[in-house]
Amino acid sequence: MKIEKIIPLLKAKIVCGERRINDEICNVFSSDLMSDVLTLDSENILLLTGLANVQTIRTAEMAEIHYIVFVRNKKATEEIIQLAEEHEMVILESPFSMFKASGILYANGLNPLF
Amino acid sequence: MIELKFHISGGDFDTAGTASSETKKILKQLNIDSKVIKRTVVALYEGEVNIAAHAWKGEVAVTVKDHQIVALLKDEGPGIADINMAMLEGFSTASPKVREMGFGAGMGLPNMKKNADLLEVESTPGVGTTVRMSFDF
Ligand SMILES: Nc1ncnc2c1ncn2[C@@H]1O[C@H](COP(=O)(O)OP(=O)(O)OP(=O)(O)O)[C@@H](O)[C@H]1O
Ligand SMILES: [Mg+2]
Numbered sequence: 001m002k003i004e005k006i007i008p009l010l011k012a013k014i015v016c017g018e019r020r021i022n023d024e025i026c027n028v029f030s031s032d033l034m035s036d037v038l039t040l041d042s043e044n045i046l047l048l049t050g051l052a053n054v055q056t057i058r059t060a061e062m063a064e065i066h067y068i069v070f071v072r073n074k075k076a077t078e079e080i081i082q083l084a085e086e087h088e089m090v091i092l093e094s095p096f097s098m099f100k101a102s103g104i105l106y107a108n109g110l111n112p113l114f
Numbered sequence: 115m116i117e118l119k120f121h122i123s124g125g126d127f128d129t130a131g132t133a134s135s136e137t138k139k140i141l142k143q144l145n146i147d148s149k150v151i152k153r154t155v156v157a158l159y160e161g162e163v164n165i166a167a168h169a170w171k172g173e174v175a176v177t178v179k180d181h182q183i184v185a186l187l188k189d190e191g192p193g194i195a196d197i198n199m200a201m202l203e204g205f206s207t208a209s210p211k212v213r214e215m216g217f218g219a220g221m222g223l224p225n226m227k228k229n230a231d232l233l234e235v236e237s238t239p240g241v242g243t244t245v246r247m248s249f250d251f
Contacts, residue, residue: 053216058130
């Protein structure tokens with residue numbers, strides 16, 4: 001599914017990475033635990049998280065994750081956006097809870113990792 | 115042979131990850147296989163976060179050889195009383211502050227072991243910890 005289609009599904013706002021709006025996503029992982037994200041082997045996944053800090057972006061950088069959704073109205077700070085832009089990441093902000101956002105994407109055919 | 119050196123401050127979650135980030139940039143420039151880069155920087159980042167989370171200060175040295183990357187992380191800190199216990203998945207003494215940052219699940223050392231070809235941990239309680247990892251390619 002294209003990022004472009006995920007945005008309305010999650011009533012999300014894109015805060016950086018507009019250029020990659022046509023990228024295709026297949027797999028999604030939802031977690032607030034960066035230790036857990038760092039154990040993933042898959043690449044090219046969309047990460048749903050309620051943890052919006054610089055280490056979220058650092059974790060994504062090391063784990064080769066380029067697509068992040070901050071759920072529950074968590075806002076990306078200037079520092080987060082700058083770092084994310086540097087690594088050509090896409091960041092969305094959604095008002096939905098982790099449960100609701102995950103459920104919507106799952107119901108629309110996106111795959112879980114496990 | 116290339117050697118990179120970084121300083122890590124304990125408790126500093128704003129800059130934690132910069133050593134791994136710089137290392138990643140250099141490894142990419144050296145055209146090292148992307149899977150090797152990922153293994154290296156994930157393990158290095160776990161080590162870096164461990165210094166920020168558990169120690170007072172530390173030094174990181176990354177050496178890139180022809181077919182191997184070696185990372186040496188040496189810190190001054192409380193040390194690890196029981197290394198075998200620390201290596202177990204789920205063992206953590208992380209503070210609430212560290213947990214708030216998304217860490218402290220006790221998965222870092224096991225993940226470093228998984229990603230590195232060799233992991234050696236030496237520690238003296240009350241003095242500090244030295245972690246040595248190598249990645250072959
Ligand atoms: N450099 C260090 N100095 C002192 N203690 C350490 C150090 N590294 C690890 N430890 C100890 O070993 C435990 C396990 O480390 P590990 O990295 O596996 O988990 P964690 O850091 O607690 O959580 P996570 O890595 O999942 O965020 C830590 O909780 C801490 O008690
Ligand atoms: Mg750790």
